[in-house]
Amino acid sequence: MHSDPQVPYPNSISMDNLPLMPIHLRSSPSRSISDHPETTSDPQSSGLSLSLDEEEFVHYQDMPNSSNFQTPIRPQLFRQRLVMSRREFLLKGTWQLTKTFLVPFIAIAYLSFCYTVHYKVVPFNGKGFYDELDNTWLAIVKSGLTTTNIIIISISLYPVHDLLSSLKSEEFFRVLRARHRGVPLSAINAISNPSCGIMETIMLITHNHCSRYFVTAFVATGIAWVASALAPAALSIQPVLADGDIQAFSVGAIPPLSFYSPVVSGQTIPPMQLAVSPGYPASIAWAETVLGIPYAYTMSNNSLGEYAAYVVPMPTSIQASTIARWLTDVVGLNPFCTWANAVNLTKSSSTKAMNSTSVAATAVTAYLEGLDLDIAVPSNIFPVYKSNFVTRIYVLDPTAYVHNHTTQTLPSDGSTTFAIVACTEGCTGDQINIISIYPDLTGIPTLKFTAPNNTYELAFLVCKPNITIETREVRTQGSFILEVQPLPEGKVYPRQGNLDFMQTSFMFGVATSSLSTESGPATSTWYGLGSETQVNFLFSDAQMNAIDPNNIGGTITLQPSPLETLTQGYTQIARAAAKAYIMGGEGTAYVPGRVSGTQLIFTSSMPNVITATVAFVLLWALTIFAHFRGGKYYDFTLVNVGAALHKSEIPEQFSRMKAHTANQKIPHSRWVHYSTDQDVVEMLAAHDIALRRSRGVDSLRII
Secondary structure, three states, X not given: OXXXXXOOOOOOOOOOOOOOOOOOOXXXXXXXXOOOOOEOOOOOOOOOOOOOOOOXXXXXXXXXXXXXXXXXXXXXXOOOOOOOOHHHHHHXXXXXXXXXXXXXXXXXXXXXXXXXXXXXXXXXXOOOOOOOOOHHHHXXXXXXXXXXXXXXXXXXXXXXXXXXXXXXXXXXXXXXHXXXXXXXXXXXXXXXXXXXXXXXXXXXXXXXXXXXXXXXXXXXXXXXXXXXXXXXXXXXXXXXXXXEEXXXXXXXXXXXXXXXXXEOOEEEOOHHHHHOOOHHHHHHHHXXXXXXXXXXXXXXXXXXXXXXXXXXXXXXXXXXXXXEEEEEEEEEEOOEEEEEEEEEEEEOOOOOOOOOOOOOOEEEEEEEEOOOEEEEEEHHHOOXXXXXXXXXXXXXXXXXXXXXXXXXXXXXXXXXXXXXXXEEEOOOOOOOOOOEEEEOOOOXXXXXXXXXXXXXXXXXXXXXXXXXXXXXXXXXXXXXXXXXXXXXXXXXXXXXXXXXXXXHHHHHHHHOOOHHHHOOOOOOHHHOOOOHHHHHHHHOHHHHHOOOOOOOOOEEEEOOOOHHHHHHHXXXXXXXXXXXXXXXXXXXXXXXXXXXXXXXXXXXXXXXXXXXXXXXXXXXXXXXXXXXXXXXXXXXOHHHHHHHOOOOXXXXXXXXXXXXXXXXXXXXXXXXXXOHHHHHHHHOOOOEEEEEEEOOEXXXXXX
């Protein structure tokens, strides 16, 4: 036999960048000229030793025909002393400091901001992104904020994910070092798999084939998933109304001397009152109460409080879509209706027939006891023999036929007086052409009036608005729906003065004075009961609709509505009719107000914020716990695995078994993924993998 000559290492190749590895020397394999098998001498048995100063190394071939060769490294060329540059040291130290302390503060700042916007209004200044906020821009801004939240939370969770990755990478050697008796091959194979799934992890934990740090990593992964799912959704934006600058609104007013001014000789109605005739408010009452069509604005139900209804001056220049608020005097209504007891009756036309041309203009005067009113009933409203009706209902004009009993001035309380005159005798006329309709006045105070040929029964229904004027804040949310705000606790707004109390109160009487003739079509005029609004108010529309127009010559009795129902009906009529004057028909005044615009503000969902806070606290606690672990930085890397496989039979055994299973072509279902690794694991199911130390080197063994 002869030995191959030793080949010196080429000096032209630099060795500084070669990886550091143990030196393993073997003599060159010798071939026998004869058919004797090849023999390889062991350098340890041959007594061969190399000094560190030796400059030539042995080159050998593993197999006779192989081109692969191992080149030992010159020991004197190792970097015997690792020196980290100052720059590298600063970069690594800065990154560790940032990852450990600064990055978690991003989550702290995010959650703190979420708590802040929950208890404080924080506007989102996005005017540079859009000119006018609409649904499209709102969706874009919300999606952009959500994306930003996801990025912030992802950065905040980076140290956690980095730690979890390290824990899973270290688990391979940690569990082998901790369990000297070995770990089942199936378990250690699953741990070494980077794509180890949830079910495999649960099985490892259930069978106690992992360390407590692996369990910590699994729990932390779930908590991190909760935090990453809920934390970005904790912060959002929503549009709210924000007040603009204060400005002067022109609103309707009832100034002093609007309707009458007391003078020595009595009261007069100034010409300005003619700007809105009494027929106009009566028609508004018909539109709102009978047709159900609101005029100018509607009142929100939230406005009702200590008053039955409000009448509100509204700015004359705002649009239907405008959202605004303003301070103004408002009218609060607490009305009531009652059947009056008429006393001190004076019959100025009792000696003449009511159809006589010489009859006095006023037939009856009386004092309404308890109401402080004197009334006069004109002769022209009494039914006569040739009338096509036997009952007449008429609202007495407050400027002519109603006076205050105490002061003998016009009634400043705004009362509306309905005179019901029923002819009980002498007014039968031509029974063929009329329907005799009588109100049932049972239990109602009445008085009788007798004239030549006729006898009458009179009753008086008086409704008073009973107003209160206060300065309130009024808001409109668009579509002309007004809402009167309650007074702040312990605070009273100074009067704006756009509503004079006496003139406003009297205005209600004027607004309803034409209710008998101008409030709706004259469908029931020939019955003598007045307009559609009036008959529905007094008797209900159900009774009026039940009258058969073909019942000529018959007699019908109508039951007046209860006082409670009459009061509710009068409230609706008075509120509607007053709009004709209070919307600017008698004048305007300036009051302070603001127009609101849409503003985006940050909002937070407290359940999400609290849950995310708990999740981050738990993650930081687990991070601190894992920071003091053993086996840190001993990862599942090529260097560590390669060192552990030194002098191990595992590579050769696994290679042969994989080749064996591949050649056998073991049948598996094509619907289930099954690799040769699993076949090898099943074949060695009864064996464990252990990390044994031999001659100062850890090596993997099958036991």
